[in-house]
Amino acid sequence: MKYISTGKIIITVLLIFSITGCVGNLIKNRLRPPHEIDVSKYSGIIDDTAQTSSAGKNMHYIIFQYENKAAHYMNLAGNFNGWCGTKEYDRFDPSAGIMRDDNKDGIWEIVLPLPSGRYQYKFVIDQGASWVEDPNNPLKDFENGIENSLLIISD
Template sequence: MKIRHHHIFLLFLSSFLSINLYAQSNTSKGYTIKGEEVIFIFNVNDYPNIKNNGDTIDDVFVSGEFNDWAKDQWPMAKINDSIYKLKKDLSLFTSDFGWEFKFIVNSEHWAEPTSDFENSTDAKDDYGFPLMVYNLKFYSAFATEYGNVSFKLKGHKDAKKVILSGTFNRWDETGFVMKPTEDGWRVTLQLRPDIYQYKFIVDGNWIEDPQNPSKAENEYDGYNSVIDVQKNVKFQLCDFEDAETVILSAEFNNWTETDATMTKEDGCWVYSQRLSGGKYHYKFIVDGHWITDPTNTVKEYDDKGNINSVCMVK
């Protein structure tokens, strides 16, 4: 049985994160995120339909939109009689989507969460008709005091509730609740490198970020605020110690032949560049000779037939 949902929403992580992250509540279940890993967690005590049926648990699998609801592709490791876990690289999931999933016991029984879980959602079949079951929701963008981007709204001290909503959570109107501060409101997110649009919802009223001049026109004849979340990427070329000059030439610097001069560091030529999420072509110019990155096996042709190295930022 494939269990799907017609609408997908992004929210933020639950408070059972093992490293004291700020989160919404302790009623979300099923996963946590540590660094670059997603850890799926099955606790039989959270699923009365499995706990009370008396069957012996031989194995547990994770099944969801990310593996086409396969019943036996993502096996979990048994930690003890109640807990099973499975680690997956966060890069398998994008920051633009939420993912619905379920746990399957003995490759047969769907573990049914109770409806009071914060991250449960009504399931629907392939035709959009509701089913008398629930799925869990997994979100790759989340709120944490240790996140890399802080959103602040000054003033509005009399507001009862302020929400941050944007493309990072598919414009969800409930997920990222901002906390009051001395001069306004604040929430910190962990976001992957990308360009995002966002707004604040102050007691139901959508407003732009008055402190951010970067805006994009939206479909409602208004504007959304825009933030470019970047990542520091270090390019390195070794084994050319006798070279006099090495240039990093790439899409992100308009294929400069003079400006991005690399410097020597521990026998290698290095250059650091802050980049938004995406794919970038690049090459090195060693004393006037263009070469691809000898340590990067990912290469592509450009529209002129040249072969370039490829840098993926995510």
């Protein structure tokens, strides 16, 4: 009968955990935080309904992405669109900030033209069933005691 030393077992277990942990982080973080794109190379739809006072300002085309294979609908809510109507009308407007998953890979996206500024946002799953922060963006800010993801755009 052959015996394996306890040290070899511990090293093997640690190696397995470190490999799977690294792979898990790579999969989890495969999407970038919101970032500017070259709109001339983008073939998707651009949502120009953001309610910003942009007269005379340089616009930045920002792509937001969220991965959720189980969602039927996704929206992007933030202080740039009245939190999908909840600020102005005190109810969720499912026609605001509509995200798309055209190739059905579970990665929902939206591109917004925004001027420089600070923007708080959340992803809205299935027409208000849940509101979540961006797992790929470490920047956070608070509004009325509620934590939101934060995007800072500068010229």
